[in-house]
């Protein structure tokens with residue numbers, strides 16, 4: 001009897017391992033540790049394969065297992081925790097799972113499972129194409145970088161393809177430092193071959209033979225899953241020399257970060273990969289021309305690269321048909337913080353924020369009114385409950401004074417202390433600054449002190465003006481977006497505080 | 500988590516893959532920490548020599564990364580998420596509970612070290628605390644009490 005119990009870190013944080021251990025005592029249980037289906041509040045979510053299809057139960061605690069057994073859950077028996085086929089669950093059925101199509105569905109480390117569900121169809125097509133043709137396809141899809149800046153992937157790849165030299169790299173940015181984001185982690189843990197496939201296609205496109213994935217150290221399970229998947233891909237001729245008899249070769253190495261947020265910034269990541277302090281490099285030169293070890297390098301986020309296989313497999317038009325305006329394809333939203341139904345939502349761009357947090361998310365976990373929503377990580381703006389009609393695409397978010405970033409949405413209830421959130425944004429910048437620019441390094445520390453004075457009610461008007469000047473200085477005088485965008489959450493939170 | 504006691508020979512052996520490669524300084528330091536639980540002072544000249552860089556370079560890297568430790572971890576290791584998604588569900592209360600018990604974030608004692616982490620990627624099920632490498636979502640007072648015990 002096949003029973004799926006996620007090995008996803010989030011599911012494990014609420015007891016999936018203990019549930020798996022108990023279930024494994026059942027003589028008929030054949031356990032598969034899958035990824036998470038993304039309905040985080042239902043974790044640990046267990047699924048059994050029955051004649052009626054996969055039947056889910058959740059959230060399952062160890063203390064529920066006796067009653068599940070009595071209810072004959074192994075044959076899909078009735079039980080208060082029974083959810084039916086999870087793909088028919090309203091939360092899931094409304095989604096458009098493209099990048100996340102296989103996450104939670106398959107055994108993450110089974111190459112057979114991966115292939116049986118369409119895996120390597122994109123790479124198989126790419127192997128028959130020229131680099132030019134692959135780049136053209138990715139460009140036509142409208143795929144933009146999912147790491148935060150939203151730069152068109154095809155244009156970046158074209159630059160690397162056109163760069164002189166035979167030694168080129170593909171570097172995957174898996175530093176995922178934004179609070180409220182976990183899609184990269186879930187994909188790496190739940191469907192690592194898709195990322196490997198996407199990186200291999202990128203390598204074929206630009207003529208690279210070596211790849212590297214820079215994973216934050218807070219994600220140990222992602223690191224070990226990727227390493228295992230890479231080994232399997234190598235053994236089966238999907239990586240290494242002469243990929244599937246094509247004469248092309250590509251290898252991937254996994255590197256771990258060391259707890260520095262700034263190393264998610266691409267040039268800082270390159271420094272870190274070269275073994276140095278993660279200090280941001282000035283641009284130009286673009287990493288596409290002078291990247292890792294000074295060689296032309298494609299740097300893309302996990303989700304960008306993991307979207308590429310589908311673009312190749314189903315064609316650019318199918319991807320481009322999704323979304324709105326200049327935001328094409330799907331966005332993997334991550335609902336986090338004080339939210340009743342948190343998790344992963346893959347939807348075409350263009351969904352109003354309200355539909356995400358109130359519709360799918362069901363409002364706050366505490367049941368209190370929404371007090372603030374921060375979109376796009378620690379450098380993203382805070383929005384009030386009256387601003388939820390915003391559309392979540394790149395341009396609309398920018399126009400509203402925020403940014404979509406990596407698609408993380410953190411909900412706070414009305415007990416939120418906006419001034420404390422403004423203070424934290426400054427403090428975070430002070431802690432994580434790479435130290436290269438004075439406005440960021442010193443300005444953020446002054447910013448914390450100034451906000452403390454405002455909180456204490458000390459010369460509020462004067463300090464408010466001072467803080468505005470500081471924000472201005474940081475925006476204009478910072479080399480990268482850490483110093484440059486910290487004023488976004490600071491100012492928006494102050495506005496919500498009415499200060 | 501168990502670590503080996505410092506030994507120059509063992510260190511040189513585990514650092515073999517970094518030999519002669521200046522781009523491996525960070526990996527070398529991470530390798531030492533994995534093996535010995537921290538980067539002992541003796542590790543700095545060793546890494547400098549092996550990777551062909553100056554001691555100052557090694558120090559620079561060592562001091563940049565929050566996660567690299569220069570003193571041995573003692574007792575239980577607790578890492579509290581301090582980032583926004585966990586703040587929204589009471590991370591500050593968790594932090595305060597440890598502080599009230601005499602173990603503020605950033606403190607290291609014989610029995611307990613408490614460190615801050617800015618996101619474990621468990622943002623839908625916070626607050627999140629890691630105790631000796633095990634992640635706990637929906638962190639409750641009981642889990643804090645257990646960690647303090």
Ligand SMILES: Cc1cc2nc3c(=O)[nH]c(=O)nc-3n(C[C@H](O)[C@H](O)[C@H](O)COP(=O)(O)O)c2cc1C
Pocket residue numbers: 144145146147148149150151173174175176177178261262263264265266267299300301302304305480481482
């Ligand atoms: C402070 C800072 C942190 C960043 N962190 C990340 C990160 O964790 N992951 C990521 O993919 N991009 C991050 N970025 C964006 C990268 O610099 C870069 O734009 C991205 O990796 C490019 O890939 P993409 O085009 O596929 O998005 C960060 C940028 C800044 C300024």
Ligand code: SF4
Pocket residue numbers: 262280432433434435436437438440441478479480481482483484
């Ligand atoms: S803005 Fe801050 S993090 Fe970015 S380069 Fe300048 S000092 Fe470094």
